[in-house]
Amino acid sequence: MQTSQRIQNRAIAEKVVSAETAAALVSDNMVIAVSGFTPAGYPKAVPQALAERAKKGEKIGITLLTGASVGPEIDRDLTETHVIKRRFPYQNNKAMRDAINAGVIEFADIHLSHLPVWMKNGYFGDIDLAIVEAAQVDEEGRIYPTTSVGISNVAVRLAKRVVIEVNSAQPLSLVGIHDIYDVEKPPLTQPIPLTAPNQRIGLPYISCDPEKIAAVVLTDIPDSTVPVAPVDETSEKIAGHLIEFLHKEVSAGRLPRNLHPLQSGVGSVANAVLSGLVRSDFEHLFVYSEVLQDSVLDLIDAGKVDFASATSLTLSPERFPYFYRNIDQYRDKILLRPQEISNHPEIIRRLGLIAMNTAIEADIYGNVNSTHIGGTRLMNGIGGSADFARNAGISIFLTESTAKDGLVSSIVPAVTHVDHNEHSVQVIATEQGVADLRGLGPVRRAREIIDHCAHPKFKSMLESYFYQACERSKYKHIPL
Amino acid sequence: MQTSQRIQNRAIAEKVVSAETAAALVSDNMVIAVSGFTPAGYPKAVPQALAERAKKGEKIGITLLTGASVGPEIDRDLTETHVIKRRFPYQNNKAMRDAINAGVIEFADIHLSHLPVWMKNGYFGDIDLAIVEAAQVDEEGRIYPTTSVGISNVAVRLAKRVVIEVNSAQPLSLVGIHDIYDVEKPPLTQPIPLTAPNQRIGLPYISCDPEKIAAVVLTDIPDSTVPVAPVDETSEKIAGHLIEFLHKEVSAGRLPRNLHPLQSGVGSVANAVLSGLVRSDFEHLFVYSEVLQDSVLDLIDAGKVDFASATSLTLSPERFPYFYRNIDQYRDKILLRPQEISNHPEIIRRLGLIAMNTAIEADIYGNVNSTHIGGTRLMNGIGGSADFARNAGISIFLTESTAKDGLVSSIVPAVTHVDHNEHSVQVIATEQGVADLRGLGPVRRAREIIDHCAHPKFKSMLESYFYQACERSKYKHIPL
Numbered sequence: 001m002q003t004s005q006r007i008q009n010r011a012i013a014e015k016v017v018s019a020e021t022a023a024a025l026v027s028d029n030m031v032i033a034v035s036g037f038t039p040a041g042y043p044k045a046v047p048q049a050l051a052e053r054a055k056k057g058e059k060i061g062i063t064l065l066t067g068a069s070v071g072p073e074i075d076r077d078l079t080e081t082h083v084i085k086r087r088f089p090y091q092n093n094k095a096m097r098d099a100i101n102a103g104v105i106e107f108a109d110i111h112l113s114h115l116p117v118w119m120k121n122g123y124f125g126d127i128d129l130a131i132v133e134a135a136q137v138d139e140e141g142r143i144y145p146t147t148s149v150g151i152s153n154v155a156v157r158l159a160k161r162v163v164i165e166v167n168s169a170q171p172l173s174l175v176g177i178h179d180i181y182d183v184e185k186p187p188l189t190q191p192i193p194l195t196a197p198n199q200r201i202g203l204p205y206i207s208c209d210p211e212k213i214a215a216v217v218l219t220d221i222p223d224s225t226v227p228v229a230p231v232d233e234t235s236e237k238i239a240g241h242l243i244e245f246l247h248k249e250v251s252a253g254r255l256p257r258n259l260h261p262l263q264s265g266v267g268s269v270a271n272a273v274l275s276g277l278v279r280s281d282f283e284h285l286f287v288y289s290e291v292l293q294d295s296v297l298d299l300i301d302a303g304k305v306d307f308a309s310a311t312s313l314t315l316s317p318e319r320f321p322y323f324y325r326n327i328d329q330y331r332d333k334i335l336l337r338p339q340e341i342s343n344h345p346e347i348i349r350r351l352g353l354i355a356m357n358t359a360i361e362a363d364i365y366g367n368v369n370s371t372h373i374g375g376t377r378l379m380n381g382i383g384g385s386a387d388f389a390r391n392a393g394i395s396i397f398l399t400e401s402t403a404k405d406g407l408v409s410s411i412v413p414a415v416t417h418v419d420h421n422e423h424s425v426q427v428i429a430t431e432q433g434v435a436d437l438r439g440l441g442p443v444r445r446a447r448e449i450i451d452h453c454a455h456p457k458f459k460s461m462l463e464s465y466f467y468q469a470c471e472r473s474k475y476k477h478i479p480l
Numbered sequence: 481m482q483t484s485q486r487i488q489n490r491a492i493a494e495k496v497v498s499a500e501t502a503a504a505l506v507s508d509n510m511v512i513a514v515s516g517f518t519p520a521g522y523p524k525a526v527p528q529a530l531a532e533r534a535k536k537g538e539k540i541g542i543t544l545l546t547g548a549s550v551g552p553e554i555d556r557d558l559t560e561t562h563v564i565k566r567r568f569p570y571q572n573n574k575a576m577r578d579a580i581n582a583g584v585i586e587f588a589d590i591h592l593s594h595l596p597v598w599m600k601n602g603y604f605g606d607i608d609l610a611i612v613e614a615a616q617v618d619e620e621g622r623i624y625p626t627t628s629v630g631i632s633n634v635a636v637r638l639a640k641r642v643v644i645e646v647n648s649a650q651p652l653s654l655v656g657i658h659d660i661y662d663v664e665k666p667p668l669t670q671p672i673p674l675t676a677p678n679q680r681i682g683l684p685y686i687s688c689d690p691e692k693i694a695a696v697v698l699t700d701i702p703d704s705t706v707p708v709a710p711v712d713e714t715s716e717k718i719a720g721h722l723i724e725f726l727h728k729e730v731s732a733g734r735l736p737r738n739l740h741p742l743q744s745g746v747g748s749v750a751n752a753v754l755s756g757l758v759r760s761d762f763e764h765l766f767v768y769s770e771v772l773q774d775s776v777l778d779l780i781d782a783g784k785v786d787f788a789s790a791t792s793l794t795l796s797p798e799r800f801p802y803f804y805r806n807i808d809q810y811r812d813k814i815l816l817r818p819q820e821i822s823n824h825p826e827i828i829r830r831l832g833l834i835a836m837n838t839a840i841e842a843d844i845y846g847n848v849n850s851t852h853i854g855g856t857r858l859m860n861g862i863g864g865s866a867d868f869a870r871n872a873g874i875s876i877f878l879t880e881s882t883a884k885d886g887l888v889s890s891i892v893p894a895v896t897h898v899d900h901n902e903h904s905v906q907v908i909a910t911e912q913g914v915a916d917l918r919g920l921g922p923v924r925r926a927r928e929i930i931d932h933c934a935h936p937k938f939k940s941m942l943e944s945y946f947y948q949a950c951e952r953s954k955y956k957h958i959p960l
Contacts, residue, residue, distance in 0.1 A: 088919070103956025106921035109903050117829075121873065122734045123918045186740055186832030186873060191671035254602045260666055345825035345871050349597075352666030367898070376953060376960040382903050390870050391825050393601065393666060417958075418847070418898035423589050423862055438603045439568070441586035473856060476583025478897075480856040 006166050007216060008139040015216045022131075022163050022215040023049035030062050031124055033155035034074065035132035037067030037312035037339060038266060038291055039226070041148030043131040043165040044073045045219040054081035061085040065124060067150020067311065067339050068112055068290075068383060069093065071224040079105065088124070089115045090381040100378050109371060112290065112384040113343035116154040120185050129214075130159035132206075134166050135174045137216070142205035145178050146170035147223055148312035149338045153180050153206045161214040169222040173327045176204050178336045183344075194347050197261050197288040198307035198335070227316045228294050229268035231275055234400050237431035238269070239276020242356070242396070245427065245434045246282070249394075255354075261288035263348075263388045264295075265357040265398075266314070271295045273356065273398055278302045288351055290342050290384045292334060294319045300333050309335045311342040343387040352393030357385040359399040359420075361410045362428050362453070364446040364466060365478060366437050368397050368420040375416030382419050390424050401430040401455035409458035411449060413465050414480075428453050442478045443470070486646050487696065488619040495696045502611075502643050502695040503529035510542050511604055513635035514554065515612035517547030517792035517819060518746060518771055519706070521628030523611040523645040524553045525699040534561035541565040545604060547630020547791065547819050548592055548770075548863055549573065551704040559585065568604070569595045570861040580858050589851060592770065592864040593823035596634040600665050609694075610639035612686075614646050615654045617696070622685035625658050626650035627703055628792035629818045633660050633686045641694040649702040653807045656684050658816045663824075674827050677741050677768040678787035678815070707796045708774050709748035711755055714880050717911035718749070719756020722836070722876070725907065725914045726762070729874075735834075741768035743828075743868045744775075745837040745878075746794070751775045753836065753878055758782045768831055770822050770864045772814060774799045780813050789815045791822040823867040832873030837865040839879040839900075841890045842908050842933070844926040844946060845958060846917050848877050848900040855896030862899050870904050881910040881935035889938035891929060893945050894960075908933050922958045923950070 007013040023046050026032065036042025051073075054060055062078075063086040069075060075093035078084045082104075084096070089110035091097065099105040110118065118124065132152045136144040145152055146167060156162055181202030183189060194201050249255040262277075262285060264270045274295040277285070287296055287308035294316050299305035313336060315323055323330065341347065348355075359368040360379065369375075371382050389395040397420065399410045410430070422442065428435045433452035437445045450462045466479070473479035487493040503526050506512065516522025531553075534540055542558075543566040549555065555573035558564045562584075564576070569590030571577065579585040590598065599607065612632045616624040625632055626647060636642055661682030663669060674681050729735040742757075742765060744750045754775040757765070767776055767788035774796050779785035793816060795803055803810065821827065828835075839848040840859065849855075851862050869875040877900065879890045890910070902922065908915045913932035917925045930942045946959070953959035 086919075086921075100957050101955040103923065106924065107957065108919065108921050108925075111903055117873070118918070121832075122732065186830065187676070187736070189830045189832070190675060191673060191826075191830070193671060195670060196667070252602065256667070345829050346671075349825050350666065350669045350671070352601075352669070372958060374960070376955040376958050378955070378957045386870075386903060390866075393597070418901050419903070421898050421901065423591055423866060423899070438598070439566075439588065441566070441588050443583065444586065445588075475581040475856040475858070477580050477587065477858045478852060478856050480854070 003218065006168065007137045009137055009141045012137055012141055012210060012213055012216060015213055016218060017215045019045035019049040019217050022046045022217045023053060025129060025161065025163060025214055026050055026060060026062065028060050030128040031126065032062050032129045032131065033065040033119065033127050033151060033159060034070065035145065035148065035150055035152040036070035037148040037150035038069055038314040039071035039224045040312045040314045041133050041146040041150065041223065042070035042074060043133050044071065044221040045165055045217050046131050046163055047074045047078055050083060051077040051081045054083050063124065065115065065119065065151065067148060073224065090383045092380040097378060109381045111382065111387050112339050113345065113387040116151050116340040119151065119154050119158055127155060127159040129161050129163065130155035131163045131165065132156060134164050135170045135172055137164060137166065141208060141210040143208055144175045144205050146174055149178055149180065149336050150311055151339060153182055153338045154340065156206050156208050157182065162208060162212045163215045163217065164213060165217045165219050168220045171324050173324065177331065177334065178204050180206055180338060181341055183340055192341065192344060192346055194341065195350065197286040197309040225314055225317055227318065228271050231272040234431045235269055235272030236276060238398055238429055239273045241434045242273060242429050243276060243280045258282065258284040260352040260354050260393050261286040263289040263353050263355045263392065265385060266291045266293065267358060269358050269398060270356065274299065277304055288353060290339065297323065300330065307333055309337060309342065311337055311339040343384045345387065345391040348388055348391040353388060354394050354396065355388035355392035356396045356398060357389055359397045361412050361415050362397060362399060363412050363415045364449050364462060365442045366422040366425045366445050366449065367415045367418045368425050369415035369417045370419040372417035386420060389420050394426055395424055396427040396429060397425055398429050401432050401453060409455060411454040411458065411462060443476065483698065486648065487617045489617055489621045492617055492621055492690060492693055492696060495693055496698060497695045499525035499529035499697050502526045502697045503533060505609060505641065505643060505694055506530055506540060506542065508540050510608040511545065511606065512542050512609045512611065513545040513599065513607050513631060513639060514550065515625065515628065515630055515632040516550035517628040517630035518549055518794040519551035519704045520792045520794045521613050521626040521630065521703065522550035522554060523613050524551065524701040525645055525697050526611050526643055527554045527558055530563060531557040531561045534563050543604065545595065545599065545631065547628060553704065570863045572860040577858060589862045591862065591866050592819050593825065593867040596631050596820040599631065599634050599638055607635060607639040609641050609643065610635035611643045611645065612636060614644050615650045615652055617644060617646065621688060621690040623688055624655045624685050626654055629658055629660065629816050630791055631819060633662055633818045634820065636686050636688045637662065642688060642692045643695045643697065644693060645697045645699050648700045651804050653804065657811065657814065658684050660686055660818060661821055663820055672821065672824060672826055674821065675830065677766040677789040705794055705797055707798065708751050711752040714911045715749055715752030716756060718878055718909055719753045721914045722753060722909050723756060723760045738762065738764040740832040740834050740873050741766040743769040743833050743835045743872065745865060746771045746773065747838060749838050749878060750836065754779065757784055768833060770819065777803065780810065787813055789817060789822065791817055791819040823864045825867065825871040828868055828871040833868060834874050834876065835868035835872035836876045836878055837869055839877045841892050841895050842877060842879060843892050843895045844929050844942060845922045846902040846905045846925050846929065847895045847898045848905050849895035849897045850899040852897035866900060869900050874906055875904055876907040876909060877905055878909050881912050881933060889935060891934040891938065891942060923956065
């Protein structure tokens with residue numbers, strides 16, 4: 001790496017140390033905030049060095065704050081070495097999930113738009129250290145993030161000390177792709193002037209008091225993203241039903257021809273469903289979401305999407321090289337913002353977002369479980385889904401109608417954990433069809449969901465349950 | 481009533497008809513939107529005339545949209561005469577509740593900030609008729625609302641035809657107390673320029689195309705508000721704990737000395753708790769809420785509150801005459817806005833609101849039931865509580881620790897209907913104390929709630945349940 005190009009400020013360049021030296025800044029009981037949102041743009045070398053310290057028998061327990069999930073160098077390795085004691089606001093790593101479900105790590109799901117607010121409000125106490133990944137530090141000491149922004153701007157601003165990992169595996173061409181806008185605390189908060197996904201309202205870098213920079217570490221470890229599952233028949237069917245639903249909305253005059261900006265949850269099903277739009281006749285679409293997956297690039301390549309805004313760029317390992325070779329053709333089509341902006345209720349409501357998030361299970365009255373199997377076993381977490389679902393113009397949930405290779409129904413009489421309740425779920429789509437719940441009372445919602453979303457092999461069971469509930473229930477509003 | 485003063489536009493004055501004639505504009509299957517938010521500012525004469533038509537045997541079934549609950553002239557009488565077939569988004573009338581629970585009226589809880597958005601999006605189809613109460617119609621045909629704004633501005637704008645009830649029981653001095661700001665639909669939505677509760681951003685009237693005004697009816701029926709229950713010892717204790725909590729937040733630097741703007745739920749408990757602030761040493765407080773009850777006037781009178789913004793002024797029958805005699809001293813201290821603004825996520829997040837809403841029951845993991853007894857019997861509805869709880873700076877829920885004269889615990893192992901889930905409930909206060917759930921995983925939340933909020937006579941039972949759940953549960957994150 002040509003260090004002088006990556007770190008243009010001489011005083012800061014003098015702070016370059018080994019990952020081990022930087023990791024020595026971490027001590028027991030610290031609250032540490034790191035960059036990263038999904039396995040994109042998170043620090044890698046310092047967490048690895050920290051894991052090494054723990055492996056050698058040092059007792060270090062930290063509270064870890066991130067944007068969302070991060071890569072295995074943090075969530076797996078710092079779990080296995082017992083460094084992480086408390087973890088907010090989201091994760092999707094097996095080792096960590098097991099540790100949380102074993103009661104070893106304390107975890108709380110926090111809406112992703114809330115986390116930066118809570119940090120600023122001091123709900124986690126002082127932030128001892130921020131560790132952020134950068135593509136570049138310029139002459140003025142400004143920090144240019146990499147493949148995500150997440151909470152980095154807030155972490156750098158609030159932390160007592162800052163460690164920067166300058167990662168040469170992240171191309172310099174990422175510089176300029178970010179739009180950093182800081183929201184002041186009340187009563188000084190001003191309206192956020194964003195009225196379209198493609199609008200720039202901030203600066204392409206994170207400002208940082210150079211005095212606070214305690215160490216800089218040079219790395220060349222790529223983001224540990226995972227391949228996306230190939231689009232399967234089920235996802236294609238869900239996408240087909242969704243496109244049909246959106247067409248109807250346009251025909252009825254409830255949406256413009258290019259729809260409202262689209263938000264899509266993270267993961268293979270959401271990715272596949274979004275990919276389905278490539279075969280639709282929609283054009284000039286906008287994406288305003290938290291994560292850009294491969295499908296969004298497909299939609300841009302296909303001329304369907306004019307612009308996509310998010311807080312994270314999480315491409316598959318196969319897709320990243322292609323993206324970087326052609327980054328100039330995407331430069332005026334994508335933008336990464338802090339998660340406080342990508343997930344902000346103000347912007348989500350203003351844009352009238354079409355929110356599409358995935359469910360583990362949905363019940364016949366329209367409640368959705370996104371987080372806990374059987375109400376007790378944590379899967380990943382609520383993430384940003386409720387930021388979007390709660391404030392969107394229309395809130396859609398996607399799920400296959402069955403789970404466990406068809407052994408169980410994803411449409412159930414009552415979900416075992418309520419993450420999105422009947423008040424905030426407007427449409428449910430499965431490979432069987434679409435239930436449009438807007439303006440329906442619970443009884444008609446149940447009929448709509450059973451009729452249109454349940455798998456044929458579970459339909460009669462659900463009908464029978466619902467019939468009996470209606471018969472036996474003293475109260476006919478929500479018959480139980 | 482001096483009609484020329486109340487209706488200054490001659491062409492509109494010529495549209496004055498009897499309530500019976502206006503009620504004849506209603507026909508079967510219409511979608512009708514009326515003014516009113518709580519029993520304040522709702523039309524009275526035309527609904528009564530409509531009830532008379534039904535009593536005489538006419539078959540009229542309507543879908544009724546309101547701001548929130550309205551007075552008995554609508555919710556009771558049009559239920560008992562079977563005129564209301566579908567009802568959104570909130571109610572609190574016994575006759576109507578019984579009809580909903582009997583399955584006779586279709587009802588769906590809709591977040592109050594969503595309703596105007598859904599109306600504009602066309603989710604209820606065309607609005608056939610708007611019936612709104614006014615204090616005055618001026619020379620230009622502008623409509624000046626009375627004791628609430630609610631959805632009136634949206635209803636007048638969207639409805640095919642408009643009926644105005646000019647009510648001389650509502651003093652002309654109400655003119656000027658409103659601030660009407662219309663939010664355009666996406667993609668034309670602009671940032672709402674409101675940055676403080678006392679800021680005016682709109683106009684004091686609702687504009688209306690005079691061509692759409694189908695009838696004007698003169699009435700003199702007062703709002704049918706109800707007395708507030710006297711402050712009891714339990715409410716005083718809840719208020720005491722809440723004040724202590726707020727003091728701690730100020731001491732820790734997490735809130736300024738005059739706090740952030742306060743939102744308070746509707747009803748006697750919320751009213752009593754807010755009244756408790758009269759005896760606190762907080763000063764220069766602001767209220768940004770949906771309803772102003774007697775307690776807010778107490779706080780203004782006591783010099784505690786500098787300004788209060790809401791969408792409805794719902795004073796007790798005893799308090800209204802005093803308020804009207806002294807309205808000039810309140811004129812620069814209160815303001816009524818459309819519910820789209822009072823409950824807007826953009827403003828709630830921007831102001832960092834302290835949201836205080838009431839719970840029917842809360843569970844040990846922090847989920848709150850606000851709507852359904854036993855998960856099946858509707859009480860009132862979710863109202864605006866989730867607008868505030870979900871987007872506030874801090875979300876507090878209040879409940880007595882027991883219900884049914886102490887026979888049952890309001891703190892339970894698992895709520896039977898989830899209106900506010902563990903992700904959106906940060907503080908729970910009962911007369912026993914305050915549970916501060918911020919940054920705690922489910923297990924520590926359970927201990928905090930049992931320790932601080934449960935009634936002593938139910939505490940050992942809850943401890944025993946929780947102990948056993950921890951012992952037997954395979955998964956220790958949320959032990960079931």
